[in-house]
Each structure stands twice: as C-alpha cells, then as structure tokens.
Amino acid sequence: MDGRAIGVFDSGMGGLTTVRELIRRLPGEDIVYFGDTGRVPYGGRGAETIIKYARQDVAFLRTFDLKAIVIACGTVSTTALDVLARENPLPVIGVVEPAARAAVQATKTGRVGLVGTKATIASGAYERTLRQMLPTVQVTARACPLFVPLVENGRYRPGDALVDLLVEEYIAPIKAAGVDTLVLGCTHYPLLAEAIGAYLGPDVTLISSGAACVDTVARLLEEGDMTCGKADGGVHRYFASDSAADFGALASIFLGQDIQGQAQQIAIEEY
Amino acid sequence: MDGRAIGVFDSGMGGLTTVRELIRRLPGEDIVYFGDTGRVPYGGRGAETIIKYARQDVAFLRTFDLKAIVIACGTVSTTALDVLARENPLPVIGVVEPAARAAVQATKTGRVGLVGTKATIASGAYERTLRQMLPTVQVTARACPLFVPLVENGRYRPGDALVDLLVEEYIAPIKAAGVDTLVLGCTHYPLLAEAIGAYLGPDVTLISSGAACVDTVARLLEEGDMTCGKADGGVHRYFASDSAADFGALASIFLGQDIQGQAQQIAIEEY
Numbered sequence: 087m088d089g090r091a092i093g094v095f096d097s098g099m100g101g102l103t104t105v106r107e108l109i110r111r112l113p114g115e116d117i118v119y120f121g122d123t124g125r126v127p128y129g130g131r132g133a134e135t136i137i138k139y140a141r142q143d144v145a146f147l148r149t150f151d152l153k154a155i156v157i158a159c160g161t162v163s164t165t166a167l168d169v170l171a172r173e174n175p176l177p178v179i180g181v182v183e184p185a186a187r188a189a190v191q192a193t194k195t196g197r198v199g200l201v202g203t204k205a206t207i208a209s210g211a212y213e214r215t216l217r218q219m220l221p222t223v224q225v226t227a228r229a230c231p232l233f234v235p236l237v238e239n240g241r242y243r244p245g246d247a248l249v250d251l252l253v254e255e256y257i258a259p260i261k262a263a264g265v266d267t268l269v270l271g272c273t274h275y276p277l278l279a280e281a282i283g284a285y286l287g288p289d290v291t292l293i294s295s296g297a298a299c300v301d302t303v304a305r306l307l308e309e310g311d312m313t314c315g316k317a318d319g320g321v322h323r324y325f326a327s328d329s330a331a332d333f334g335a336l337a338s339i340f341l342g343q344d345i346q347g348q349a350q351q352i353a354i355e356e357y
Numbered sequence: 358m359d360g361r362a363i364g365v366f367d368s369g370m371g372g373l374t375t376v377r378e379l380i381r382r383l384p385g386e387d388i389v390y391f392g393d394t395g396r397v398p399y400g401g402r403g404a405e406t407i408i409k410y411a412r413q414d415v416a417f418l419r420t421f422d423l424k425a426i427v428i429a430c431g432t433v434s435t436t437a438l439d440v441l442a443r444e445n446p447l448p449v450i451g452v453v454e455p456a457a458r459a460a461v462q463a464t465k466t467g468r469v470g471l472v473g474t475k476a477t478i479a480s481g482a483y484e485r486t487l488r489q490m491l492p493t494v495q496v497t498a499r500a501c502p503l504f505v506p507l508v509e510n511g512r513y514r515p516g517d518a519l520v521d522l523l524v525e526e527y528i529a530p531i532k533a534a535g536v537d538t539l540v541l542g543c544t545h546y547p548l549l550a551e552a553i554g555a556y557l558g559p560d561v562t563l564i565s566s567g568a569a570c571v572d573t574v575a576r577l578l579e580e581g582d583m584t585c586g587k588a589d590g591g592v593h594r595y596f597a598s599d600s601a602a603d604f605g606a607l608a609s610i611f612l613g614q615d616i617q618g619q620a621q622q623i624a625i626e627e628y
Contacts, residue, residue, distance in 0.1 A: 132600030135395050235506035329403030355626035
C-alpha cells in the first residue's frame, strides 16, 4: 500500500473531467488537483510559454508527497511531456499515448479524426504516436481554438446555436473524411461530446483523452504495487491560481460533484 | 518639450487599437507598449488577480522613463485604476471617464448601451461614471465574454456566421432598449464595430473607449506642457509576455501597420 497522493494538473477546469474518471476508477486514492485558472487557456500560447507554465504547475504539485503526476491537459501533454518526464523522478503520465492506444483499438477502418487546441495540433504528437502504433492510420486533424473559451464560459450543450455552429465548422472536414473514431485531444472537450456525437452520428467512436489516461494510471499503480485503496475513500484537494470561489462555483460542471468552499487559491508564479 | 515616452498596456493585443489612434493623433511621441499575451484574457478573472497582473504590467512599463501611463484595457480600467493611480506618481489614464464623457456628449435620448467583459460589467464603473455626468441616463449593459477570444482568434468580420450570431445574441437586448449610443467598453471591440454597426443600424453612435481616451491623453500633455512632437516621428517599442513572433504576426490586425520583428518578449511575472 502506497498512501502518497496522485497529482493532477491542467490549464484550467478541463482536467477535472479526468479527475472525475480517476475518482470513479480509483476511489481509494488521494488526489491533489491544480488548475491554472489565472492563466488559462494554454492552447493558443507559444511552446516556450507552455513549458514554463507547466514546470511551475509541476513544481507546485511536488510540494506534496506524490507517487505520480497526471498531465490532464492535451496542450501540455503534446508540448511539454518529454521535458517534465526528464526533470522529475516520478512517473509523469500524459494523455497522448493512452488516447492513441484507445483510438487504435477502436478503429476498424484505420481512419481516425483528431481535435485539439492550436498548440496540440501544431505539435504533431498525436499523429506521430498513432502512426507508431498503426503505420497505415489515416489521421484527419483539426485545431478548434474556440472550444476551450466556449466550454469555460459554460457553453457546450447541443441545441445551443453557437455550440452547434462551431461544432459543424470544426468537425465538418473530419466528418467528410469518413472517420470511424475521433480523439478528443483536449480535456475540455468531453463536455462537448454530446454535441459532437449528435453531429457525427452513432457510428463514430469518441475517445476522451482524459478517461483513456486513467486506464494507464490504474495499470501503473497496480503493476508497481503502488495502489492505496483507502476503504473510506481518498482525500481530494483542489487548488487554482485564480479565485477559489469562482473555481468552486464552476467545478461541478466538469467534476459532476459540488466542491464549493473546498478549493484554495495559490500564487503559481512563485513556483 | 518633454521627451519621455507614453507607456501603454493591455491584457493582450486589443490595446493596439488605442496605440493606433495615439500614433495618429500624437505622431511625435515615443510609445512603449506592453501586451500581456501570456496571460490574456483578463476579463473573466477575479478582481484580485486582475489587480495583481495590472501592478506587474505597470512595474514593467516603469522600467522606462515615462510621462504618463495609458490603461488601454477596459477590464483593468474598471477594476484597478484607483489602485494604480494611487500607487504611481505619474498620470494614469484609463478608458472609462473619457468614453463616458464621449457617450454623454453623443446621446440625444439619454439611452446609452454598454458592452464589455464580465469583470468590466460586474464592476459597475461605467454606469457610475455615466450617472455622475448625466443623472438621467438609462444604461443597458451587457457582458460579452466570448468577444475577446473571438477577436484574438481573428474572427471579427461581418458576414462570418459565428461573428454575426454572437453579435446578435449579445447586442439584441441593447437594440431592444432603443439606445442611440453604444460604448464599446473593451479595447478589443473596435474590430467588431463594423459587425455591431451593421446590426444596430446607422442611427446608433459607437464610442470606442480606446480612441476616447486618446483625447484625454492629448489634452493632458498640452495642458501640462508635456508634449514632445519629434519632427521625424516618435519611437514605438512593443513588448509581450508570450512569443514576440506571434505578437508581431498578429499585431497588424489591431495596429494597422506591420511590426514583425520589432516586438520583444519579457517575463512579466518577475516584475
């Protein structure tokens, strides 16, 4: 039994969709979450800035005694995972490899779609990983720069004209390519899954990158004999770099449970 | 003659619409611009975070020898102007008072519309100032949280279905209120003026908050005998907290001139 916590971070609230899945799958684990709400969104920023921010996020998390760090952020996973894994003597798990593996297992035609932030698509990390696993894969990738602001403003429900318009604009070329699997390469996007699924139809499998990486975390802990499994459930702590009250008020959308009053604000630029 | 520069800052690129007007009106002045592109947008963040960021923006600008600071940002002007003016022994000019004065001069019916970020509208600063100048004014205010991400992604042209949809959604209650004047309370919004104007029709006067504050700057310099008026034009320096190359590439949209290769990146969190 390993009582150390799992550290999880994201540019903002999106990573809470991964925490939700983590709590469901590993209810006995302690979790420390940091959302960089004071500097969200990362996806349109330059690679150097993203790496700087990600290093600070990890430095803050490591003020706790951790057994693993989960990068619950597509942008950081595609831009800074190598740097973070090299610099930190504990397992650092990103979303790319787990989501690519799930996509390769799901696709029958070998035609896979990919959506993510500008930085994620520009990195080419998903395409490279998919191609290593399935050399014949045909990837249709599309940057969706306005999806994160949309979701962070609570706009993600199908039937919302703005949501439907942007889903059609971004996903049309992916639909036209006839994919049978779509990787949601940003942890904000599971909230848009219903709208995207309605547009693509039931024959396209949607892969949530955050949920996929929870499989990897669970396997890692089991294989390394590092599970905790507290009988009365793990302790979950939440930190943000902008107002803790705002974080608490919005978190339930992503997390599926109310944590108002439980979040704390920290000054991330000091790490 | 006062050869010191005018310092101008904004959360990102939007303040360049003010610099454009400043260069047109005061071509002989040196200008130092800082755009906090590494932390944009400010408008949805908490007041405490906005004040912290604004203090750092001013601290960086004050590493230059300045005669005045222009807050070319609606969010900072409405949230942090008092703090910044108190803490700095030089004129600090925001956009609220100048834009409110221009609106009061323009309106015939006393029905004035206001659009801005979430923080700007929540502050109530524009309404207070308008009411001090014209106690009978009727203000219809609307937060437009997705306008800044839209403009920062280059989406502002009328005829773009997404732009037209959001303009209609945000501006409809203002149109319904029958205003004859609309304050664009965020320095990103002048780029949307054509789309907003097309929706509201020619009888509504649009007040650009950035342009209005340039009048105040010009008067201040003239009255204080602080103009410079270099015959061969002032020197303009541009700084950003994210990639200088990205800043240079996007700046022309806001500034109306190409400054590629002229911007420099700085680490704003160190100020």
